[in-house]
Amino acid sequence: MDNHDTLEAFYRRIWEILDRHYCREAMPTEQFSPPDVLDRQMDIAIPAQGIDTDTLLEKLETLLTYTPNTRQPGYMTTLFGGRVDAAYAGKLVTTMANNAMHTYKAAGAQILVEREVLDFMLKVADLPRGEGAMTPGGTASNFIAMKLAREHAVPGAEMHGWDGRRYRAYTSAASHYAIEAAAGNIGLGERNLVSVPVTTNGKMDVQALAERIHADQQAGFIPFYINATVGTSVLGAIDPVAEIASIARRENLWLHLDAAFGGSLLLSHRMRNRLGCAYGDSLSWDAHKMMGIPLTCSVILIKEKGWLDKAFQAPAQGDYLFQTYPEYNPGRNSNQCARTNDALPLWMALQNLGRDGYEARTERQLALARYAAKRITDHTDMVLYTEPETINVCFRSRHLDSETVCRILDETHGIKLSFARLDHHTYLRLVCVNPDMDKAFIDNLTDKIHYIATQESS
Amino acid sequence: MDNHDTLEAFYRRIWEILDRHYCREAMPTEQFSPPDVLDRQMDIAIPAQGIDTDTLLEKLETLLTYTPNTRQPGYMTTLFGGRVDAAYAGKLVTTMANNAMHTYKAAGAQILVEREVLDFMLKVADLPRGEGAMTPGGTASNFIAMKLAREHAVPGAEMHGWDGRRYRAYTSAASHYAIEAAAGNIGLGERNLVSVPVTTNGKMDVQALAERIHADQQAGFIPFYINATVGTSVLGAIDPVAEIASIARRENLWLHLDAAFGGSLLLSHRMRNRLGCAYGDSLSWDAHKMMGIPLTCSVILIKEKGWLDKAFQAPAQGDYLFQTYPEYNPGRNSNQCARTNDALPLWMALQNLGRDGYEARTERQLALARYAAKRITDHTDMVLYTEPETINVCFRSRHLDSETVCRILDETHGIKLSFARLDHHTYLRLVCVNPDMDKAFIDNLTDKIHYIATQESS
Structure with missing residues (x-):
């Protein structure tokens, strides 16, 4: 930071950035760009002489714009997602x-x-x-x-x-x-x-x-x-x-x-x-x-x-x-x-939720996976791999390969879903790990996949 | 956090705590207590039912009171200390x-x-x-x-x-x-x-x-x-x-x-x-x-x-x-x-300081170690082990063993210094790693050690 900033003032600006990106409700996951394109667009080189705080924080915000927001329910590519704020x-x-x-x-x-x-x-x-x-x-x-x-x-x-x-x-x-x-x-x-x-x-x-x-x-x-x-x-x-x-x-x-x-x-x-x-x-x-x-x-x-x-x-x-x-x-x-x-x-987190609170939260995640499995079987153009034992739901569209579905979800809809090979097909893998995920989100996601699969394959 | 808190309000309270403990200049290192005593004093057990935000944040502040402040120049027990705020x-x-x-x-x-x-x-x-x-x-x-x-x-x-x-x-x-x-x-x-x-x-x-x-x-x-x-x-x-x-x-x-x-x-x-x-x-x-x-x-x-x-x-x-x-x-x-x-x-940090800024910072640390070595040789009751090659300065008092000096510095003065065995003596190890360390700090520290050693041994 510059010499004229006080420590408090500097951290307050950082805090505003975090608040805007990670504490408000409505931020989309990210702007998507392929890595080689983004690498050419962004100025991230390390300078000989230090840069001023304004320029640094601008660069930081650009970075965050192209960084997946792991708090959003749409971020499902890893076995974690969402957050307990006390943690x-x-x-x-x-x-x-x-x-x-x-x-x-x-x-x-x-x-x-x-x-x-x-x-x-x-x-x-x-x-x-x-x-x-x-x-x-x-x-x-x-x-x-x-x-x-x-x-x-x-x-x-x-x-x-x-x-x-x-x-x-x-x-x-x-x-x-x-x-x-x-x-x-x-x-x-x-x-x-x-x-x-x-x-x-x-x-x-x-x-x-x-x-x-x-x-x-x-x-x-x-x-x-x-x-x-x-x-x-x-x-x-x-x-x-x-x-x-x-x-x-x-x-x-x-x-x-x-x-x-x-x-x-x-x-x-x-x-x-x-x-x-x-x-x-x-x-x-x-x-x-x-x-x-x-x-x-x-x-x-x-x-x-x-x-x-x-x-x-x-x-x-x-x-x-x-x-x-x-x-x-x-x-x-x-x-x-x-x-x-x-x-x-x-x-x-354990102080905040208590052991009982975590128990309720876990049951909710398990129930959500069962709900997702049901929604998928309701779509006659989708195939459920097997009833979920815990919180993972693997399924595919009969019309469009899962890899293409994932790519379109990622690049166009800001949704990060993974695919995996099981037996002779590639399946989508939905993980009900985010406490902010709810039935409406599951409905919306399965409808969206149905729509993408039927549009792209027709 | 409780349901009536908004996310912003919750994080703002956390931020106030961090500001008070880690962004202002004058916080002492910590309150010292032996671990077994502290374990009996503090209530850190994990409850079945979640506790409210006020109680949680009170517990957190108690924890921080008994946590060494690694930003203070007096924290020298590790090979890190102090901080670059941009980092x-x-x-x-x-x-x-x-x-x-x-x-x-x-x-x-x-x-x-x-x-x-x-x-x-x-x-x-x-x-x-x-x-x-x-x-x-x-x-x-x-x-x-x-x-x-x-x-x-x-x-x-x-x-x-x-x-x-x-x-x-x-x-x-x-x-x-x-x-x-x-x-x-x-x-x-x-x-x-x-x-x-x-x-x-x-x-x-x-x-x-x-x-x-x-x-x-x-x-x-x-x-x-x-x-x-x-x-x-x-x-x-x-x-x-x-x-x-x-x-x-x-x-x-x-x-x-x-x-x-x-x-x-x-x-x-x-x-x-x-x-x-x-x-x-x-x-x-x-x-x-x-x-x-x-x-x-x-x-x-x-x-x-x-x-x-x-x-x-x-x-x-x-x-x-x-x-x-x-x-x-x-x-x-x-x-x-x-x-x-x-x-x-x-x-x-590299954006903020630039490569040149880091270079200047490193030279300053090296110079400070040379200064400390000189100050120690000026005290005739202290023995320098060897001229510092980089930023570590090992020395001892002729009057009091280094282990006792360290214990008194830790428990009474909020200063964390380590000792190490070299040849047949135990030496104090001062590491000039904190950018907030200056000549006045070195003067003060060596005088304090001189004082402790002469008081305790007399």
């Missing part, structure tokens, strides 16, 4: 406070908030003897789970590396690519992660899993880890966790539950017992997906205390950091040294 | 916009900002043929570097894992514990990371490095990676990169430069040629450390294009995500799927 307020506070969450010395009371949130999530997940850690996202949480599984299978692996024997891990073909990434990162190799087929409703085929494990054992591999997905990305399906758990127990394999997406269903009375989360040795849960918390708010929860210590091995170096109140220094069991307080936004 | 404004925008940076579809113009910032940093680091990626912090950046090195040494490791042979990596005893963490995470094992001794000025002993590599080769190990530190955590020392590079070249080892702390010195005309950053195959650089950008803003830069593709292996799954404009979808080469735009805060 966003918490994130604004986190930003301005900018404490590093490795030590009590650096973060003070913020450490206690993180502990409270982790304890709450452990309680909700029915892991009373467990421990947890915040991570920068589901991929990181899933990575840590595989690291714990490695230490379980190869004690001392953190210190000495893999032992030269051939290990195998298992996940379903519908799982998130974070599991593949973890296998590559951890030194197992992506090819040693076996992709187990799914049934047509998107769940892991347990019989196939048992057969693959057996075949691998015969071939001299050592199975050590199974990932079960609680809420797949495309169909929102939940793997048969109890059955998978009995295989894991029999073979002494680590069972990780990737509930990055579906973990929030633990807050639904009706759903939580169907998830089987207490069967897992570890559990990933992203509150930034279904709970309206800003990016990122992800945890790894572990059934038994002590595994984080085993897998992380308190570093020999770093004694200039971890000096006071060792029990209150979460940095020792983290793959981050400096990190923000991602728990505060969730804490604010 | 914080950028982070506030990032928060409210909440775009996921994996695809153009999800993030629009924000993708172009990230590309611009990475291109700028590659240019500054003199890596014109390189590529880069944003990560959630220096530990993650250093991890990716070791992953690239693994793929270089064991082609196909990402797909097939380690090949059963015994590999070794090298770093100095003064390097960040992130390097140890990477060795554990990647499946090499922390014990296969050789800790090379440092000379008394904190730099890697190159002769010792050459000897260790040779001895390991004789013993049947395969050396594959060297980490050189550009700015060590305690002394701010810069390893002799050019000499290390000639060993790395001769033995065909990957040379990574952990410039998480010192990378920002690339913006100093006088320093940049002394760093040797162009010698590295990869470079970590955290803009959230010396550049006043909020947590986290970290990049991994790679000398040659194509390595990120090789090391990440575009996942087979995820086709429901990476659908349009493939060249503008950075998610494929990242260990994060959903992540915030950490580049926007840096872009805002």
Whole structure:
């Protein structure tokens, strides 16, 4: 900012911009432009000499005009959308406070908030003897789970590396690519992660899993880890966790539950017992997906205390950091040294809505998905892939391919919908994740898709 | 928030809180309380029923009262402190916009900002043929570097894992514990990371490095990676990169430069040629450390294009995500799927200050460290460990141990200073990282330490 601005005046102008773009009701999603065109139009080059505040804020507003508005119900391309405002307020506070969450010395009371949130999530997940850690996202949480599984299978692996024997891990073909990434990162190799087929409703085929494990054992591999997905990305399906758990127990394999997406269903009375989360040795849960918390708010929860210590091995170096109140220094069991307080936004939302409020909100999302499925079957020119198990509704038009529908929705209507390949067709994927979504929006969207499909195909 | 609040009114109240705590000049660092005492005092439990806005904001303010204020010059316990306000404004925008940076579809113009910032940093680091990626912090950046090195040494490791042979990596005893963490995470094992001794000025002993590599080769190990530190955590020392590079070249080892702390010195005309950053195959650089950008803003830069593709292996799954404009979808080469735009805060700061402005700022920080060293030698009851090479000044009182000095500064004076073991003494570590720090502050601090030491020891 310029020298003649006061701090308050500068931030007030920023606040006006945020208010206009993100706090009022009627902003459209964005102006659309292909990236190469936009790159030529916008002046975003970094100058040798600083520019004045007016010019900077003008540039910023241009940027925002071409930035999708993730608060709008029309933003449905990711597994998050919309927001709980108390959580966003918490994130604004986190930003301005900018404490590093490795030590009590650096973060003070913020450490206690993180502990409270982790304890709450452990309680909700029915892991009373467990421990947890915040991570920068589901991929990181899933990575840590595989690291714990490695230490379980190869004690001392953190210190000495893999032992030269051939290990195998298992996940379903519908799982998130974070599991593949973890296998590559951890030194197992992506090819040693076996992709187990799914049934047509998107769940892991347990019989196939048992057969693959057996075949691998015969071939001299050592199975050590199974990932079960609680809420797949495309169909929102939940793997048969109890059955998978009995295989894991029999073979002494680590069972990780990737509930990055579906973990929030633990807050639904009706759903939580169907998830089987207490069967897992570890559990990933992203509150930034279904709970309206800003990016990122992800945890790894572990059934038994002590595994984080085993897998992380308190570093020999770093004694200039971890000096006071060792029990209150979460940095020792983290793959981050400096990190923000991602728990505060969730804490604010939980204070504001209460556990009961979140429960009602989750039921509403599930009901909305069922309503959307019904609306789709009412349109005789649309095909529903399968009844939604959670909040994902996959369907297609009989007249127009889903890829074209998505492109037109994006470029002309400011609506971000994704498509996915299922069996031999490409399906539209509608995710009822935004609390501002309502029946009228669903009606409008399905009618719009019907209209686009019939117009374009005629 | 309550139903009777409008969005604007709710956010305005949050804004007033932030203004009071973080935009006015005279706020003290914090009220100090030990964590167990504070835990009993504060009511932070998560309720079943949501609480009203007034109560929530009261709780929030209590939290902030016991949260160290990282903007104050007295906050010196980490390698960041203070702030560039334009960057914080950028982070506030990032928060409210909440775009996921994996695809153009999800993030629009924000993708172009990230590309611009990475291109700028590659240019500054003199890596014109390189590529880069944003990560959630220096530990993650250093991890990716070791992953690239693994793929270089064991082609196909990402797909097939380690090949059963015994590999070794090298770093100095003064390097960040992130390097140890990477060795554990990647499946090499922390014990296969050789800790090379440092000379008394904190730099890697190159002769010792050459000897260790040779001895390991004789013993049947395969050396594959060297980490050189550009700015060590305690002394701010810069390893002799050019000499290390000639060993790395001769033995065909990957040379990574952990410039998480010192990378920002690339913006100093006088320093940049002394760093040797162009010698590295990869470079970590955290803009959230010396550049006043909020947590986290970290990049991994790679000398040659194509390595990120090789090391990440575009996942087979995820086709429901990476659908349009493939060249503008950075998610494929990242260990994060959903992540915030950490580049926007840096872009805002670079627009505001310009490259020249940052250069002046960096020179000022370096000069301040030299001034502090002089002030300390003027106090005959204090011992300077060594002349500062960059912005870290390590010293001790002859009368009182550094640990006690730190405790009194923290609990009584609201000043967060760290101590570190060097040779046979414990030294205070003063980091001139905050742009709001000035000579008067240094004078005051050294006088205060002199006073505490003489009072307590008498």
